[in-house]
Amino acid sequence: MLGGEHDFFFISTALLPARGSPEERRMIEFSRVSLKYAATQTLALDDLSLTIRKGEFVYLVGHSGAGKSSFMNIILKRALPTGGEVRVAGQPLSHYRGRRTPQLRRHIGTIFQDNLLLDHLSAYDNVAFALRVTGVPGREWPGRVTAALRTVGLEHKQRTLPVQLSLGEQQRVAIARAIVSDPPLLLADEPTGNLDPDNSREVLRVLQQVNLRGTTVVVATHARDLVETFRHRTLTLRRGRLVRDDALGGYAL
Numbered sequence: 544m545l546g547g548e549h550d551f552f553f554i555s556t557a558l559l560p561a562r563g564s565p566e567e568r569r570m571i572e573f574s575r576v577s578l579k580y581a582a583t584q585t586l587a588l589d590d591l592s593l594t595i596r597k598g599e600f601v602y603l604v605g606h607s608g609a610g611k612s613s614f615m616n617i618i619l620k621r622a623l624p625t626g627g628e629v630r631v632a633g634q635p636l637s638h639y640r641g642r643r644t645p646q647l648r649r650h651i652g653t654i655f656q657d658n659l660l661l662d663h664l665s666a667y668d669n670v671a672f673a674l675r676v677t678g679v680p681g682r683e684w685p686g687r688v689t690a691a692l693r694t695v696g697l698e699h700k701q702r703t704l705p706v707q708l709s710l711g712e713q714q715r716v717a718i719a720r721a722i723v724s725d726p727p728l729l730l731a732d733e734p735t736g737n738l739d740p741d742n743s744r745e746v747l748r749v750l751q752q753v754n755l756r757g758t759t760v761v762v763a764t765h766a767r768d769l770v771e772t773f774r775h776r777t778l779t780l781r782r783g784r785l786v787r788d789d790a791l792g793g794y795a796l
């Protein structure tokens with residue numbers, strides 16, 4: 544799948560690395576990136592350099608305030624770096640200005656804590672909503688939505704409203720919504736924040752399954768037990784700097 548159907552991410556070819564080159568296998572590249580929030584003069588990211596390759600599953604860990612959400616927000620262009628360069632799928636983020644910003648976001652699935660479901664829509668309609676906003680033809684919705692809900696084990700709850708679902712189920716609907724458009728990149732910020740251990744492990748299993756289908760997955764988390772149980776490369780941030788990069792995983796805080 545990599546390099547196949549995910550190629551649609553590569554919009555402008557003029558600026559892109561040559562096919563098959565090491566550069567082409569990179570999904571996220573931060574080169575000496577800084578982010579200072581103007582209002583508070585907080586240096587949230589400090590000269591941060593790192594690379595995440597296509598198809599990787601990576602944890603981002605660090606104490607509260609270490610810069611994990613800021614890292615995600617830069618990738619989504621919710622925050623602009625005050626220094627350095629960021630590339631996503633080989634494309635400099637500066638390429639996605641103005642009306643191109645939605646093009647970028649359309650190809651990145653997000654699972655954020657504040658990513659609430661729409662209360663008045665069923666699980667099915669919440670997931671279909673993601674296809675509607677990305678312009679997928681209506682005839683494709685039933686098959687894709689059902690498949691996404693099946694992936695998260697909720698095929699039988701398609702017509703259920705969020706209020707009638709448990710927190711864990713709601714989180715799984717949010718995951719289905721994030722993966723239904725088959726994004727090449729999935730960013731999850733504390734995806735198990737409000738969940739009990741069983742539901743947290745279930746969410747991790749689903750994210751791993753999505754990763755096995757070719758999606759690059761980045762998970763920011765405080766959940767030490769999950770990082771230790773489901774081992775993947777783990778990047779540790781401290782005060783906006785990368786202080787550890789453990790290829791074999793492990794929680795070193």
Ligand SMILES: Nc1ncnc2c1ncn2[C@@H]1O[C@H](COP(=O)(O)OP(=O)(O)OP(=O)(O)O)[C@@H](O)[C@H]1O
Nearest residue numbers: 580583585587605606607608609610611612613614
């Ligand atoms: N919009 C903002 N304006 C000003 N400062 C901010 C803003 N967002 C974050 N910060 C500050 O930037 C630093 C990094 O915050 P960030 O949210 O990236 O950390 P985090 O690692 O995600 O923390 P947590 O684990 O608590 O979610 C913190 O000092 C925070 O107070």
